[in-house]
Amino acid sequence: KNEVEQSPQNLTAQEGEFITINCSYSVGISALHWLQQHPGGGIVSLFMLSSGKKKHGRLIATINIQEKHSSLHITASHPRDSAVYICAVRGWGFGNEKLTFGTGTRLTIIP
Amino acid sequence: DTGVSQDPRHKITKRGQNVTFRCDPISEHNRLYWYRQTLGQGPEFLTYFQNEAQLEKSRLLSDRFSAERPKGSFSTLEIQRTEQGDSAMYLCASSLAGLNTEAFFGQGTRLTVV
Numbered sequence: 001k002n003e004v005e006q007s008p009q010n011l012t013a014q015e016g017e018f019i020t021i022n023c024s025y026s027v028g029i030s031a032l033h034w035l036q037q038h039p040g041g042g043i044v045s046l047f048m049l050s051s052g053k054k055k056h057g058r059l060i061a062t063i064n065i066q067e068k069h070s071s072l073h074i075t076a077s078h079p080r081d082s083a084v085y086i087c088a089v090r091g092w093g094f095g096n097e098k099l100t101f102g103t104g105t106r107l108t109i110i111p
Numbered sequence: 112d113t114g115v116s117q118d119p120r121h122k123i124t125k126r127g128q129n130v131t132f133r134c135d136p137i138s139e140h141n142r143l144y145w146y147r148q149t150l151g152q153g154p155e156f157l158t159y160f161q162n163e164a165q166l167e168k169s170r171l172l173s174d175r176f177s178a179e180r181p182k183g184s185f186s187t188l189e190i191q192r193t194e195q196g197d198s199a200m201y202l203c204a205s206s207l208a209g210l211n212t213e214a215f216f217g218q219g220t221r222l223t224v225v
Contacts, residue, residue, distance in 0.1 A: 004153075031211040041148075041200050041219035048213050086153055090211070098144060098167065099204075099214065101153030 003027050006087050006102035014110055019074040021105045023087030026068065030092045033099065034061050034072045037084040046072070046085075079109045115217035117203050123223045124193055131189045132220045136205030143186050144214065145178055147171065148200040157201075160186060161208055193224045 004025045013019055023032070034046040047054050047061040049070065054061050058077075063070040074081055084106050088099040116135045124130050136143045141162050146154035157176070158168045162183035172178075175193075180186040190197055200221050204214040 033214070035216075041202070041221060043154075043202065043216035045213055045215065048211065050211055088153070097142065098156040098159055099146075099154075100156070103151070103153045
């Protein structure tokens with residue numbers, strides 16, 4: 001079992017729809033990251049969370065530490081949101097600085 | 112500062128050749144990470160540096176792989192005697208040291224071994 005699991009693996013939606021991507025993890029973490037990767041490879045950090053909820057524009061990220069679960073929501077989705085969204089976690093303490101990644105959710109927004 | 116830059120962006124090499132990739136982190140960042148991403152998968156950790164010290168290496172980093180960060184600034188990742196299984200995107204990221212600091216990623220180097 002992977003330490004970080006994402007669902008769904010692929011998601012296709014119509015422009016304007018509300019999107020939810022889920023991430024579950026099995027280890028204790030100090031922070032969870034949501035990342036966006038466009039074709040060509042570059043990764044952009046969207047959020048870093050250790051508790052609660054963060055909002056940036058049309059993007060909202062939440063985390064429930066007790067349930068080891070996080071969600072990324074996109075409101076009023078747009079074709080330019082089409083990308084792979086990756087959840088990554090960082091452990092606690094020295095020796096746990098690296099990120100452990102999920103396999104990503106490929107999102108396609110159809111105009 | 113233009114962020115984390117990686118060079119080259121693409122590399123095609125014949126099996127058995129050696130390749131070297133470079134990563135220039137954000138200038139004030141003392142941590143630098145290398146990750147590898149194969150098609151359809153999330154990135155996997157290879158190694159990381161704090162300043163010039165290599166603090167952790169993954170068991171994925173076989174003895175054909177070596178990474179350096181000689182002056183605590185840019186880093187190089189060398190793969191000797193490349194194999195087709197080495198074909199992947201090699202990603203570099205940098206951050207400040209400390210708990211819960213944000214990591215910034217480069218565009219990656221896509222390696223194809225033919």
